[in-house]
Amino acid sequence: xxxxxxxxxxxxxxxxxxxxxxxxxxxxxxxxxxxxxxxxxxxxxxxxxxxxxxxxxxxxxxxxxxxxxxxxxxxxxxxxxxxxxxxxxxxxxxxxxxxxxxxxxxxxxxxxxxxxxxxxxxxxxxxxxxxxxxxxxxxxxxxxxxxxxxxxxxxxxxxxxxxxxxxxxxxxxxxxxxxxxxxxxxxxxxxxxxxxxxxxxxxxxxxxxxxxxxxxxxxxxxxxxxxxxxxxxxxxxxxxxxxxxxxxxxxxxxxxxxxxxxxxxxxxxxxxxxxxxxxxxxxxxxxxxxxxxxxxxxxxxxxxxxxxxxxxxxxxxxxxxxxxxxxxxxxxxxxxxxxxxxxxxxxxxxxxxxx
Ligand code: ADP
Numbered sequence: 001x002x003x004x005x006x007x008x009x010x011x012x013x014x015x016x017x018x019x020x021x022x023x024x025x026x027x028x029x030x031x032x033x034x035x036x037x038x039x040x041x042x043x044x045x046x047x048x049x050x051x052x053x054x055x056x057x058x059x060x061x062x063x064x065x066x067x068x069x070x071x072x073x074x075x076x077x078x079x080x081x082x083x084x085x086x087x088x089x090x091x092x093x094x095x096x097x098x099x100x101x102x103x104x105x106x107x108x109x110x111x112x113x114x115x116x117x118x119x120x121x122x123x124x125x126x127x128x129x130x131x132x133x134x135x136x137x138x139x140x141x142x143x144x145x146x147x148x149x150x151x152x153x154x155x156x157x158x159x160x161x162x163x164x165x166x167x168x169x170x171x172x173x174x175x176x177x178x179x180x181x182x183x184x185x186x187x188x189x190x191x192x193x194x195x196x197x198x199x200x201x202x203x204x205x206x207x208x209x210x211x212x213x214x215x216x217x218x219x220x221x222x223x224x225x226x227x228x229x230x231x232x233x234x235x236x237x238x239x240x241x242x243x244x245x246x247x248x249x250x251x252x253x254x255x256x257x258x259x260x261x262x263x264x265x266x267x268x269x270x271x272x273x274x275x276x277x278x279x280x281x282x283x284x285x286x287x288x289x290x291x292x293x294x295x296x297x298x299x300x301x302x303x304x305x306x307x308x309x310x311x312x313x314x315x316x317x318x319x320x321x322x323x324x325x326x327x328x329x330x331x332x333x334x335x336x337x338x339x340x341x342x343x344x345x346x347x348x349x350x351x352x353x354x355x
Contacts, residue, residue: 001065002026004050004156004188008059011045019045021212023059027156027188032179034191036199037209037235043192046209047158050190052076063155074103076156079149083161085141087133093144094129100152118147121181139170146181157182157189163198175201196236200224208232230351233275233344239307241275242319245348248272256315258292260338263345263355272354273346278307280342281321283329288337292319296331310334 004027011020019042027033035043048054050061052073061068068076079100087096094115095102101111119129122143133141142162149157162178163171179202182189193199199206200220208215208223216228227233233241244255248268252259260274284291297318298309308321308329321336345354 002028002188003064004028004190005062005065006046006050006059007062009046009049009056009061010058011042011049011054012057019212020049020056023209023212023214025207025214025217027190029188030186030204032182032189032191032202032204033207034193034199034203034205035207035209036193036196037215039194041209042212043194043209044160047080047160047190047192050156051078051080051158077152077154078156078158079152079154080158080160081142081145081149081162083164085133085145085165087141087144087148089133092130092132093124093136096133096144097147097151100148114151114153115147118150121150122147122177138166139174142166142174143177146178150181150185155187157185157187159189159191161193162191163193163195178202197238200236206236208235210235226353227275227344228353230273230275230346233346237277239278239320239322241277241344242281243273243275243346244317245271246274255292255317255319256294256312258312258314260290260292260343261340263343265345265354269348271348273348273351275344275346276319276338276342278320278322281319281336281338283321283323283327284335284337288339290338290340291335292338293333293335294319296329296334301325308334310336 006023006025009020009023012018035046037043045054049056052068052071098111098115101114124143124147128136128140163174166174175198191202203220205218206220206223207217210231216223216232223232223236227236230243234243246253246255248262248270251262253262253272253274292312294310294312296308297311300307304325305322306325310319310321312319319336346352347354
């Protein structure tokens with residue numbers, strides 16, 4: 001039995017606001033599961049349901065097989081880390097970290113021992129312990145918030161966009177630290193972010209939500225390489241996957257003047273959605289078979305690579321191609337190869353993956 005179980009969870013605020021429709025996920029010890037999706041898709045609501053800050057309209061949250069629906073937040077033994085840190089401004093850092101233990105009337109010797117253990121684990125400078133949160137940088141405050149979660153030794157960790165208030169450089173650093181820290185905890189970690197890079201780099205599994213519905217639940221590798229539908233395909237990956245609706249003709253989908261071989265399908269549809277990541281669209285060599293031609297209308301220099309936007313001959317459609325910065329091409333006549341291995345096909349009506 002999984003440590004944390006979400007079973008057919010549904011949350012209705014009113015007839016039109018239903019942030020979670022029917023969500024079932026099992027999360028084991030040692031798993032780092034990230035709920036990711038665009039703003040308003042129901043990520044925070046899910047976390048609040050697990051924490052007990054919201055009551056589900058239907059379904060249940062269970063920890064160790066025991067339903068938590070009527071257990072108040074303080075008795076669920078889950079620790080939550082917020083984007084805003086939520087530290088007590090008038091308390092010292094040491095008292096902030098110790099606060100969950102004091103609330104539980106833990107003996108003071110034990111408190112000291114556990115606080116000093118987490119301070120060491122997080123590499124927090126001893127000199128910070130007597131300061132107040134206002135005297136710390138954002139990165140330090142977030143480490144303190146994590147320390148306060150760890151000191152409780154909870155059954156489940158919940159983290160709600162904990163890196164969003166940090167600048168880009170610090171975010172990357174603290175992200176790597178979080179991964180290290182939680183790896184050693186061997187408890188379920190449920191993380192919420194709208195940032196697909198965070199989801200990819202941190203998680204053992206990703207749960208992608210859209211409009212309160214789970215779109216795909218899988219490892220970062222599977223989600224990236226085998227997106228279950230066109231929404232997942234477009235959401236995960238930067239630069240974004242090229243996605244276009246094409247007309248089918250015989251065994252091919254037509255991109256302007258060029259035919260792209262369709263995969264094995266039981267029935268050829270009238271139209272189909274083709275997806276291909278910019279890194280899979282490369283400059284064509286003599287030996288390439290599936291080649292499209294066009295004009296370069298935009299070049300974005302990314303340092304090591306260049307991102308080209310190409311207007312395809314005989315079409316309004318454009319294709320983006322990510323190629324090494326040192327490759328040369330002809331602006332008016334560029335040839336791009338679309339290898340079969342990089343193609344993703346989706347159903348025009350449902351958006352579901354066909355191949
Ligand atoms: P996310 O974390 O993915 O950005 P949320 O879970 O915060 O999304 O919100 C999902 C939807 O539920 C949004 O449309 C939001 O406006 C709505 N919502 C969240 N909390 C409440 C509430 N207390 N009352 C009414 N609607 C809410």
